[in-house]
Amino acid sequence: MKAELFVPGGPARGPALVLDQPISFWGGVDPATGRISDVRHPQYGQPVTGTVLFVPATIGSSSASAVLMELVHRERAPAAIVLHAPDAILLLGLVVAREMGWPAPPAVKLDRAFHWRFRGRQVCVDEAGVIDAL
Amino acid sequence: MVLALNPEERAMAAGERGAGTAMAMRIVAESARLLGAARLIPIASAHIDGALYHGDSGTLFAERLVDGKAKVAVRATLNVGALDLAGGCRVRLEGRQRAMAQRMMQAYRAMGCEPTWTCAPYQAGHRPAIGSDVAWGESNAVAFCNSVLGARTNRYGDFLDIACAITGRAPDVGLHRPENRRAEIVFDLSRLPNAYLESEIAWPVLGSLYGREIGEAVGVVAGVAAHPGEDALKGFGAAAASSGAVGLFHVAGITPEAPDVATAGGGETPGRRIIVTREMVANAQQRLSTAQAPERIDAVAIGSPHLSLDEIARLEQLIAGRRLRVPLYACTGRHVVEALDRQARRKPLEASGVTFVADTCVVVTPIMADIPSGVLMTNSGKFAHYAPGNTGYDVLYGSLDDCVESAVSGRPRLGDEMPGR
Numbered sequence: 038m039k040a041e042l043f044v045p046g047g048p049a050r051g052p053a054l055v056l057d058q059p060i061s062f063w064g065g066v067d068p069a070t071g072r073i074s075d076v077r078h079p080q081y082g083q084p085v086t087g088t089v090l091f092v093p094a095t096i097g098s099s100s101a102s103a104v105l106m107e108l109v110h111r112e113r114a115p116a117a118i119v120l121h122a123p124d125a126i127l128l129l130g131l132v133v134a135r136e137m138g139w140p141a142p143p144a145v146k147l148d149r150a151f152h153w154r155f156r157g158r159q160v161c162v163d164e165a166g167v168i169d170a171l
Numbered sequence: 172m173v174l175a176l177n178p179e180e181r182a183m184a185a186g187e188r189g190a191g192t193a194m195a196m197r198i199v200a201e202s203a204r205l206l207g208a209a210r211l212i213p214i215a216s217a218h219i220d221g222a223l224y225h226g227d228s229g230t231l232f233a234e235r236l237v238d239g240k241a242k243v244a245v246r247a248t249l250n251v252g253a254l255d256l257a258g259g260c261r262v263r264l265e266g267r268q269r270a271m272a273q274r275m276m277q278a279y280r281a282m283g284c285e286p287t288w289t290c291a292p293y294q295a296g297h298r299p300a301i302g303s304d305v306a307w308g309e310s311n312a313v314a315f316c317n318s319v320l321g322a323r324t325n326r327y328g329d330f331l332d333i334a335c336a337i338t339g340r341a342p343d344v345g346l347h348r349p350e351n352r353r354a355e356i357v358f359d360l361s362r363l364p365n366a367y368l369e370s371e372i373a374w375p376v377l378g379s380l381y382g383r384e385i386g387e388a389v390g391v392v393a394g395v396a397a398h399p400g401e402d403a404l405k406g407f408g409a410a411a412a413s414s415g416a417v418g419l420f421h422v423a424g425i426t427p428e429a430p431d432v433a434t435a436g437g438g439e440t441p442g443r444r445i446i447v448t449r450e451m452v453a454n455a456q457q458r459l460s461t462a463q464a465p466e467r468i469d470a471v472a473i474g475s476p477h478l479s480l481d482e483i484a485r486l487e488q489l490i491a492g493r494r495l496r497v498p499l500y501a502c503t504g505r506h507v508v509e510a511l512d513r514q515a516r517r518k519p520l521e522a523s524g525v526t527f528v529a530d531t532c533v534v535v536t537p538i539m540a541d542i543p544s545g546v547l548m549t550n551s552g553k554f555a556h557y558a559p560g561n562t563g564y565d566v567l568y569g570s571l572d573d574c575v576e577s578a579v580s581g582r583p584r585l586g587d588e589m590p591g592r
Binding site: 043044059061063064065068069074075076077094095096097098099100101102103104106107109110111123125126127128129130132133134136137139 | 194197198201202205206207220221223225226227228229231232235308309310313325326327328329330331332382386387412413414415416458461534556557559560561
C-alpha cells in the first residue's frame with residue numbers, strides 16, 4: 038500500500054503496534070526505556086522500540102519531539118511511524134535527529150481508514166513509503 | 172503547496188548568518204514543508220520549551236546551535252528547566268545527568284533567551300499583543316497565548332520553538348491564519364450551576380473534559396456568566412491541552428476573539444454543540460484521580476501551570492499559619508518567588524511545611540521522594556494527567572481547600588464539589 042512519505046529513512050520493518058488511543062509522547066512514552074508510560078493509555082507498558090507504530094493522533098505536550106529524538110539517540114525509537122496527518126511536533130523529533138546526523142526512522146502518512154489493517158502483522162516500510170504486511 | 176523563501180530567508184539558509192542560523196532555518200523550512208505552508212511569516216516573540224532535559228540529545232542539539240553562533244532574533248522567554256535554581260528544593264538528578272541538564276540550560280542562555288524558567292510566561296511579563304504572530308512552545312502557554320491574549324501561535328514543539336526564535340520566522344499555517352481560529356463546536360455549560368462555575372475546582376475539570384471531547388478542534392465555551400479570572404482560564408487551558416491537542420479555545424463574552432458565540436464561529440453559530448451535564452462533569456472529575464479511596468496521602472503538589480501571586484495569597488489564607496503533616500510542593504516561577512522574598516512572605520509558608528519549587532516542577536524532574544504506591548493530591552488538572560506516568564505516584568484530585576486540609580491532617584479530605592450532586 039503506497040503511503041505519503043513525511044520523513045525519509047526506510048527501509049524499515051517490525052511488528053505493527055497499532056495504538057488504540059491518541060498519545061502524548063512526553064509523559065506517555067519513557068524516553069529511556071521506550072515503553073508506554075501513561076497509565077491511562079490502553080497499551081500502557083508496551084514498548085514502542087522496534088515497532089512500526091501506528092499513531093491515530095497525538096495529544097498533550099509540545100515536548101513530544103524531544104522524547105522522540107531522545108529515543109532515536111538511545112536507539113530505542115520505533116522502526117517506523119505511521120500517521121494520518123502531518124504532526125509537526127512529533128515529526129520534528131525526526132527532522133532534528135537527521136540534522137544531528139543520527140539515523141532516524143521514516144515517518145509516513147496512511148489514510149485513517151487503514152489504521153487497523155496491519156494490527157498483529159509484521160510490517161515493512163520501504164524507501165518510497167510503501168507499507169506492506171510480511 | 173510549494174514553500175517559497177524570500178531572499179533574506181534564503182540567505183539565512185545559505186549560512187550568511189552562520190551555521191547555527193542556517194540549521195535553524197532548515198528546521199523551520201522543513202517543518203513548513205511538512206505542514207504545507209506556502210511561506211514563512213515574521214514573529215514578534217517566542218517561548219521556548221526546549222530547555223528541559225530529557226536526555227543528552229537535546230543538550231547536544233542546543234550546543235550545536237551555540238557552536239554555530241546562533242542567537243535569538245526576537246524576545247524569547249524560557250520554559251521550565253530540569254533544575255531548581257531559585258527555589259528551595261533539591262532536584263535528585265546526579266552526576267552526568269545534572270551536568271548535562273545544566274549545560275542545556277546554559278546553551279539556551281548563551282543564545283540570548285531570557286532566564287524566566289516558567290510555564291506561565293504570560294504572568295511573568297511576556298504578553299504579546301492581540302493579533303500578533305508568535306512562536307510559543309509548552310502546551311498550556313500556547314493555549315493561554317492564543318485564547319486569553321489573542322496572539323497567534325501554533326503548538327510549537329521542542330526544537331522548532333528555538334529555530335523560529337533564531338530565524339524570527341514561522342510557517343504560515345494553522346492558528347496564524349484567521350480562518351483557522353473560528354470555533355467549530357460549542358461547549359455549552361449553561362446547564363451547570365453558576366455556583367459551580369464560580370468555584371476554583373470547576374475549571375481544570377472542565378478543561379480536562381473539553382480536551383477529551385474536542386481533541387484538536389477549535390471550540391467556544393458558552394454559558395459562562397461571569398469572568399472566572401485569569402488563573403481559572405490558565406487551569407482550564409492547561410488541562411485541555413493535556414487531555415487533548417487544544418491550541419485555542421474561546422469563551423463567549425470572556426476571551427478577546429469571542430464577544431459572543433456567533434463571532435467566535437466566524438459569523439455563524441457552530442453547527443456542533445456539546446451540552447455539558449453534571450454527570451459528564453462528575454465523570455471527568457473522577458477520571459482525574461487514579462487513587463482508589465486512599466487512607467493517606469504522601470504529598471500535595473500545586474502549581475501546574477506555575478502559581479501566580481494571587482494563588483499564593485489564597486494558599487496563605489487556607490494554611491493560616493498551621494503546620495502541614497505532609498510535604499506541599501508549590502511550583503512557581505522566580506518572578507513569584509522573588510516577589511515573595513521581597514514581601515517576607517516566603518519564610519512563613521516554608522515554616523508551615525511548604526516547599527517552593529522554582530524554575531521547574533515536580534512532574535518534569537525527580538523531586539518528590541520515591542514512595543512505592545505513593546499518593547499525590549493536587550488541584551491541577553495537568554498534574555493529575557501527568558503525575559502517574561512521570562512520578563509513579565497515584566493521584567487524588569481535589570480543590571485547593573481540600574488539598575490544604577489534607578496536607579494538614581495527612582488524610583484525604585474531599586468536599587462535595589458539585590452543588591446538587
